[in-house]
Amino acid sequence: MVSYKELGLVNTREMFAKAINGGYAIPAFNFNNMEQLQAIIQAAAETKSPVILQVSKGARNYANQTLLRYMAQGAVEYAKELGWEKPQIVLHLDHGDSFETCKSCVDFGFSSVMIDGSHLPYDENVALTKKVVEYAHQFDVTVEGELGVLAGVEDEVSAEHHTYTRPEEVVDFVTKTGCDSLAISIGTSHGAYKFKPEQCTKDPKTGRLVPPPLAFDVLDGVMKELPGFPIVLHGSSSVPQEEVETINANGGQLEAAIGIPEDQLRKAAKSAVCKINIDSDSRLAMTAAVRKVLNEKKAEFDPRKYLGPARDSMKKLYIHKIINVLGSNGKA
Numbered sequence: 001m002v003s004y005k006e007l008g009l010v011n012t013r014e015m016f017a018k019a020i021n022g023g024y025a026i027p028a029f030n031f032n033n034m035e036q037l038q039a040i041i042q043a044a045a046e047t048k049s050p051v052i053l054q055v056s057k058g059a060r061n062y063a064n065q066t067l068l069r070y071m072a073q074g075a076v077e078y079a080k081e082l083g084w085e086k087p088q089i090v091l092h093l094d095h096g097d098s099f100e101t102c103k104s105c106v107d108f109g110f111s112s113v114m115i116d117g118s119h120l121p122y123d124e125n126v127a128l129t130k131k132v133v134e135y136a137h138q139f140d141v142t143v144e145g146e147l148g149v150l151a152g153v154e155d156e157v158s159a160e161h162h163t164y165t166r167p168e169e170v171v172d173f174v175t176k177t178g179c180d181s182l183a184i185s186i187g188t189s190h191g192a193y194k195f196k197p198e199q200c201t202k203d204p205k206t207g208r209l210v211p212p213p214l215a216f217d218v219l220d221g222v223m224k225e226l227p228g229f230p231i232v233l234h235g236s237s238s239v240p241q242e243e244v245e246t247i248n249a250n251g252g253q254l255e256a257a258i259g260i261p262e263d264q265l266r267k268a269a270k271s272a273v274c275k276i277n278i279d280s281d282s283r284l285a286m287t288a289a290v291r292k293v294l295n296e297k298k299a300e301f302d303p304r305k306y307l308g309p310a311r312d313s314m315k316k317l318y319i320h321k322i323i324n325v326l327g328s329n330g331k332a
């Protein structure tokens with residue numbers, strides 16, 4: 001048993017309370033490898049933004065849970081080296097799929113876990129979430145639950161259609177489970193193909209596709225039922241079209257990849273939404289940079305020569321999100 005406190009990590013409780021009162025949201029960035037983690041920590045340290053490092057099931061399968069946890073521990077020390085005296089870094093399990101997975105993360109030094117029972121019948125979701133909360137709270141680890149189903153595919157999480165969160169269920173769910181934050185479904189979705197072109201309208205100026213707005217009425221309903229309670233949005237990448245275009249100009253084939261417009265996310269960040277998950281955008285930034293280098297310098301074979309630019313590109317993206325979308329800069 002290792003406590004996250006010994007590793008210099010923090011849980012989400014105070015961070016979320018400040019974010020709700022301050023009208024901003026905390027970035028939750030997924031990480032799978034060293035360059036991505038360096039980019040996240042550099043961006044957070046430079047902007048003095050609290051940050052949530054997320055580990056998905058796919059990341060644990062890819063990089064190994066043990067290695068990722070030690071990397072997060074290293075990230076705290078690295079942040080200090082970068083001049084961030086008291087780093088506000090959360091290590092969070094993204095989409096925990098069982099009590100056992102959540103327990104193993106709590107026991108191993110994670111400061112926050114998500115238990116995703118959103119695909120289960122309501123009562124089973126309540127029972128599972130409650131069990132995780134009861135275990136995690138003994139160690140002051142915070143727990144995110146989920147109500148409603150997001151469409152899309154990312155790692156092992158996939159569903160074909162949205163089911164919006166039902167505001168009339170949230171008080172009962174939060175009261176019965178004791179969870180610390182709640183992921184809701186209001187039209188965001190996982191992956192880089194969030195909308196079909198026929199769901200979108202065309203911006204006459206740029207010719208780019210504009211997706212339908214998020215269901216802010218559902219968010220308002222949830223906030224009315226649960227005033228001041230921390231709300232989480234998953235699947236909130238914006239799929240920057242410059243990155244998609246760079247990928248396609250350098251041999252890629254991403255067709256009609258569409259994300260959530262940043263103005264919608266800015267609006268959400270000012271409300272009780274205090275954690276916004278962003279993964280696909282950094283995948284796109286990384287892939288675009290790697291493709292560009294390899295396409296332009298065909299004799300290059302030193303991975304540092306393409307992973308370095310990829311890291312710089314992700315860092316730029318993270319800083320942009322922190323300052324221009326979430327507003328969490330200067331809050332840590």
Ligand SMILES: [Zn+2]
Nearest residue numbers: 095234235277
């Ligand atoms: Zn998610």
